[in-house]
Amino acid sequence: MRHSALFSRQGKEECDKVLTTDLIKETRRTGELDLSKHGLAFVPEKVWTLENLDDIECKNLNVDMEKQDEGEKWWEYSPLTTLNLSNNCIVGIPPDISNLDALTILKLSYNSLQSLPKEMGMLRNLMELYLDNNKLKTVPEEMSNLKSLLVLNLGRNEFESIPFDIACLNMLQTLDLSFNSLTFLPPGIGFLTHLTSLDLSHNQLTEIPPDLVNLLVLKQFWLNDNKITDLPPLGELRKLYFLNLAKNSLTKVPNFMGCECLKELFMGNNAIEEFSVTDVEGLIGIKTLDMHNNCLSSLPENIHLMCQVVRFDFRGNRLENLPATLALLPHLSSLHVDGNPLSEVRRDVVLCGTPYLLQWLRKKLDEANHPEGRAEEDEEVEFPNRFNLRVTRCLNLAKKNLTDVPPYVFDEAAFASVTVVDLSGNRLTELPEGMSRLNKIATEINLECNSLERLPVSIGDFPYLQYLNLQFNKLTDLPESISELVMLRELVLACNRFQYIPPIIATLQSLEILDLKGNTLAEIDMEVLSQLRRLAVLDLSNNNISSVPPQLGNLRQLRTVKLEGNCFRHPRQCVLLQGTESLLSYLRDRIPQE
Missing domain, CATH: 3.80.10.10 (Ribonuclease Inhibitor)
Structure with a gap:
């Protein structure tokens, strides 16, 4: 007796059956079609002609506006605006996709796509396009015609370069190119002046183009897991509040002077040797700073100026001592310094956690300020100068x-x-x-x-x-x-x-x-x-x-x-x-x- 495989690939006829009459009616009413997680190898043929009625549908169509409850009403039909085909086994998209000219959201994530038709460039109303987790190495140049695109996700594919003139998508707000094999970025990326989120993580980049600092409204930037050795001054990115530079080849802290909104900065697993007084002045507003597994030998005494910080991670560096001024940070609740050759701080103090470590530093600071052990009583509150x-x-x-x-x-x-x-x-x-x-x-x-x-x-x-x-x-x-x-x-x-x-x-x-x-x-x-x-x-x-x-x-x-x-x-x-x-x-x- 033969048994079919539990996850056998569906044939074209089986795929067509997924689009039932009831689903077609609901799609025409709402303008949205969700065919995700159906195990499709092919897109049902009817998807491309949803707005066209066959003979049976024409007979059932009600054109009499006085009969409210009989049959389908032509004036209630909505064009297809949202199509979700993600989490299937689709290997190709036919040129017929150009029929869906009202489409604003297209989701093709988690499929087996190796190429796309040039007709994709005819979807002029498209605002969100998700192509992540496929096997794409290139996309048609016609994609640069998608002038209305706000969100583009090309993550987890096989791109070695950005395959079209991405600078033409000047309305783009979110761009994901993570988990590819990019070795360089085209200079034109600086023309994407509406970009607020950019993910370039897990590639092979060694540098970024200088015009990237023109992204004046960029808020979130992932550049981790690349081969970056140096970065230009980033002060023009005044809206940036999240930046991940972990797992690169940086040897110094980039110039952040001017990044007034920066709150979360991750620079772990690099080769940074110094965290200087000047670096602190460029990171005054930071709340999370992660510099674990670098080559730092000391921390600056003015680190207390980073008065909003909540979390410091300096694990796995070469620190021999800690500045007592760390105890002055009012919101510091997480301080990780294990894995350093600390000579002044006992190991048991480090192992007891942040509160105990800050208490030890505070005592050290008091001893420095009051060497005779006398603290001033009823000290008047000193307001910032x-x-x-x-x-x-x-x-x-x-x-x-x-x-x-x-x-x-x-x-x-x-x-x-x-x-x-x-x-x-x-x-x-x-x-x-x-x-x-x-x-x-x-x-x-x-x-x-x-x-x-x-x-x-x-x-x-x-x-x-x-x-x-x-x-x-x-x-x-x-x-x-x-x-x-x-x-x-x-x-x-x-x-x-x-x-x-x-x-x-x-x-x-x-x-x-x-x-x-x-x-x-x-x-x-x-x-x-x-x-x-x-x-x-x-x-x-x-x-x-x-x-x-x-x-x-x-x-x-x-x-x-x-x-x-x-x-x-x-x-x-x-x-x-x-x-x-x-x-x-x-x-x-x-x-x-x-």
Whole structure:
């Protein structure tokens, strides 16, 4: 008796049967067709002629507008705008794809494509094109005609060079060329002036073209796992907040002077020998700095100027001692220095973790400042001087036990064009009155660990605010004026008293990170979350959520979802441990079919 293979390749006739009559009707109604994960070797022939009716369909077509419920209505037909053919076994796309001239989104990820027809260049309305995880070595030159393209993913293919004039796609916002075999980039890449996300990781690049610094709105840049030896000054990338340079051949820290928005920088596994005083001045606003497995022999004494840093990773270098000024960093919660030949710091101190190590450094700093062992009692709070304000562009009043801040302090901060306000770790019950002086220049406000029970309406007067940290307060709701924060990217509301997700959050269309862990949320409000089109990180851990709506799986833009520490039974812990992608897939599979 013969048995067919469990995953046998479907023939053309079998593939055509996948496109059922009911699916055709639904596609004509919505303009969207999802044929992903069907094991297709061929695209059903009917896909290319969906707008054409056969004889049977013509007979069933209702053209009488007075009969509302009989047959299909021609005026309800929508052209195909979204086509998902990902996760199949498709080896080729026919020239007939040119018939789908209304297509705006085309997904062909995870197939076996080795070539594409030149007719792809006729899809002039295409805005998103996903071709990752195929076997492409080249694409037709006609692709440069896709002038409306905003997202292009060519990752995980077999490209050795960019195969067409990519500079023509001047509306492109997201470009992924990762996991290929690129050895160089064409100079024209600098013309992609709308690019906000660029992934060139896991290639064979030895340098980047000088005109890449023309990408003035670039926010995320992956260049890790290449062979880069040097980089030009990157100060023109003023919007850049994430940069990964790990696993290259860098011997020095690039010039970041001017990268005021840079928050996360990864330079591990290079050959960098020095981290200098000047390097610190170019990284004042950094929050995460990873330089593990380099050749550093010392750290600069002025490292305390990096007053916003949360995480340092200096593992596997050649450090013999640590500057005591590390203890002055108010938010440093993760300091990794193991794997260094430290002579002054005992090994047991390093092994005890960051809090113990910082305590040891703080004691060393106190001994240096007060050699006789006498600390001044009732020391008056010393507000930042003008020089520090100008250098750091940060008003740092963290952990000063303040109940208010004098208005003149904010006057000084405004004069120094301060963009970051750090009032964390105090006893504030309301926002200081003088903060209004900074409402036209502040981009970050940190009010963590205070006693705020409400926010004033005036919080909406900070139109350029991108980061707002309100965790560890006593908030139960947000004012309606929060909707005025049109540039807000990260909102931290962890460890407050929220019983529900504030509906006003739905208006924050630039929001990418939402942290609501450690509250008393009882449910996940999909009406709010579904409106946050850019939301990438969602933390709802340690709440009272009793069920997880399957519709959460439809938020495909999410990169990280944290749901641990809630009381729901499904999904189980084993599903949560598999990561965000598996979790979202699990939830999508449980959406009731209509």
